[in-house]
Amino acid sequence: MTIVKASKKHPLYEELAAIAGEDRVNDNQVIISSYTQDACHLTAERPGIIVLPDTVEEVQAIVKLCNRTKTPLIPAGGRNGICGAYLPRVKGSVMLDMANMDKIVIIDEDVMTVTVEAGLRWAELIHRLDEKGYKLGFRGPYGGNAGTVGGSTSINSIGYGASKYGPSTEGVVSLEVILANGNIIKTGTGWKEGARLFARYSSFHDLTGVFLGDHGTLGVKTKVTLKIYPKAEFITYGDFGFRTLEDACAAFLEVQKRGLAEELNLLCDRQSTDTFFPGFLDRHHEINAMFAAIAQETDDQLANRKMEIIREIALEHGGKDLGNFASQMHWSEMFNLVQPLYNNGFWLNTCHLRPITLVPELMKRDLEIFKKHKLLKNGIKWIASCLGADRAFATGWVTIFAPDKNKMELALKAWNEMLDATIDSGGCPYWSGLLWENRVLKTVSKPFLDTYKEIKNALDPNNIFSPHVFEGVN
Ligand SMILES: Cc1cc2nc3c(=O)[nH]c(=O)nc-3n(C[C@H](O)[C@H](O)[C@H](O)COP(=O)(O)OP(=O)(O)OC[C@H]3O[C@@H](n4cnc5c(N)ncnc54)[C@H](O)[C@@H]3O)c2cc1C
The missing domain is CATH 3.30.70.3450 (Alpha-Beta Plaits)
Known part of the structure; x- marks a missing residue:
């Protein structure tokens, strides 16, 4: 961040620089540009300023500053999501890039947990554990080269190892979270000063679950404790x-x-296998x-x-x-499996959860959409895939690939119909973000949403963390 000089126009520039140092604070539009999109096509507001904290104390000071000045604060992990979750909905926000907070704090071999800083990337974590003779249950999303533990557990990510161990959130034992008032809370057995972090459910209500999947709206996760297993x-x-x-x-x-x-992992039709593994089924016509x-x-x-x-x-x-x-x-090819698929064009995903028995119904609906829009004739390929995600449900990973800009309009038309069909046929998105949020807000029950808002209001009365998420885009 030092080569491109900060513009120093953001109202909090001086105070943020006093907390994190000038090298780790920048509001130059060149830097801001790389914080305006994730791995999907959706866009929103540009952040006002970027800050890269190194320590929990710095995060705490930044949160307190934003709370005092009522400035929106958005935590960012690997910025590798595919639903636009980390993109601000308001102007002038402070973006908290967690990339520097990527240490392994402790591998506690007695109780079989690992505690990591929230900005650690999954690929690095599993390699470091492997060296010590351990593995995680959930290993990380397929984009785990860039996705972070804090980001994934904030949006319920699913991926490698989920068929046996469940989504990213199932592996979590404890969280360390900075609240809007600057307090640090440790969940699970962390409620007891000095206790080892070995169990999620202990003495109190499960506060870990309050922060899992929160899309950064309730606090900043600074540490995550995960279960480990013998390699x-x-x-x-x-x-x-x-x-x-x-x-x-x-x-x-x-x-x-x-x-x-x-x-x-299930591939739902021949076209899906042909897109993923060309030629694999050539000798198996039936x-x-x-x-x-x-x-x-x-x-x-x-x-x-x-x-x-x-x-x-x-x-x-x-x-x-x-x-x-x-x-x-x-x-x-763990973590490198998906990237070659970009050769088919830009992807439009409909990742979501679904009872396995309802997979054929979705496929029927999607095939009708593909046919209606003549996707194959227009060079738009698809992969309809399912990953076992826990006992009897799966994540449905239906993706179409727009080969070039000219085909994007058609692909978007089909994709929007696919999103409707996904929800109508019994699917539940596991993340929301810009991708799903309007549809999720249309279908969520009022008591559920009201309860979320009451929790949000109680924990974050100035609404500084990721404002407008879960309350509609406008
Ligand atoms: C090639 C590829 C393959 C992928 N495969 C999968 C897959 O198999 N499964 C899957 O689920 N996803 C997949 N993804 C999407 C992405 O990798 C995951 O969703 C990933 O978990 C996002 O993590 P991140 O660190 O990039 O989060 P970000 O995109 O940076 O942030 C996600 C959300 O978490 C919040 N957040 C981030 N850090 C914190 C924190 N410390 N405290 C509080 N809130 C925080 C943000 O505000 C935002 O709301 C893939 C992406 C790519 C590009």
Whole structure:
């Protein structure tokens, strides 16, 4: 930030520079420009000034300053979301870039937790744990090279390892959060001064859950404590193809219910497999849907047996053994799997949660939309995929790729219809952001929203944290 000099026009520039130092505060529009979009096409207001705190004390001082001056404050992690969650809705905000707060604080081997600063990226965390002989349950979103622990747990991210361990939020034991009044709260067993951080539910109401998925509206997460597990060396892989999506879903559900797979990924039709793994199904003309399963254990016999059972379930549902190319590729390319898909064009996603039994209904609706808008004829490919996300539900990851700017208008038209179809057919977004917020606000029950607003008002009476999120864009 030092090469491009600050403009020093933001009303809080001097006070922020006094807290964090001039090198870590900048309001030059050149710097601001890189804080105006995430990994989706949506845009909103530009932040007024960027500050990169190094310590909890600096975050605390910045929050207090914003609260005193009633200045909007938006926490930013890797700015790698795909729903515009971190984009300000108001002018002149202070953007708190958590990138420098990326240390591992402690790996507590006795109680099997790791405490990290919220700006730590998932990819680095899993490599550092691997060196010490440990793994996480949820390993990070597929964009985990850039996504941070604080960002993901603030928007309920789902990704690697979720089929067995659930979404990012399920792995959280404790949070350290800076509240609007500057207080620091530690949740879980952290309620007790000096206690080890080993359990989420302890003595009091679950305050951890209040801050998970809050989209940065209730406080700044400075530390996150996550469960860890012994590293599991033995991995088995299996790909299975099915004539119909219904058969594939029935087998997928059975594998999910029985908790057999570390990661279970469904590709809902041939086009989706062709976009993801071109040529993979060329010799299997009868196959329409497939899933890729990964089992991981500390014991080779256990890992092998799990894959045998998955295979038995697949075959019982009319599945065909397709080998293990797709599953191996999926797992070994962790965090780099999705980027090559940009070769198909810019992506428009409809990531959301869905009972596995309702996957075929969505696919039917989406295929009608693809057909109506002649997407393939217009060079717009799709991937309709599902990742097992916990017991009997999945995250539906339906994405279309606009190959160039000329096709964007058509793709957006189809995508908007897909968003409606997703909600109408029983889907629930796991994050909101600009992508889903208007639709979510239209369908949320009044008592639910009112309760959220009461909590927000109580914790943040000056409405400094990410104002307008969950209250409509306007
Ligand atoms: C190639 C690619 C693949 C992806 N795959 C997946 C996937 O599989 N699953 C998935 O869920 N997502 C995926 N994503 C989206 C993205 O990686 C994740 O959503 C990620 O979790 C966002 O983390 P972030 O640190 O970038 O958060 P940001 O985008 O910076 O912020 C997200 C939200 O969290 C808030 N926030 C950030 N840090 C804090 C903090 N310390 N305290 C309080 N609030 C905070 C922000 O204000 C914002 O509301 C993918 C993205 C890309 C580009």
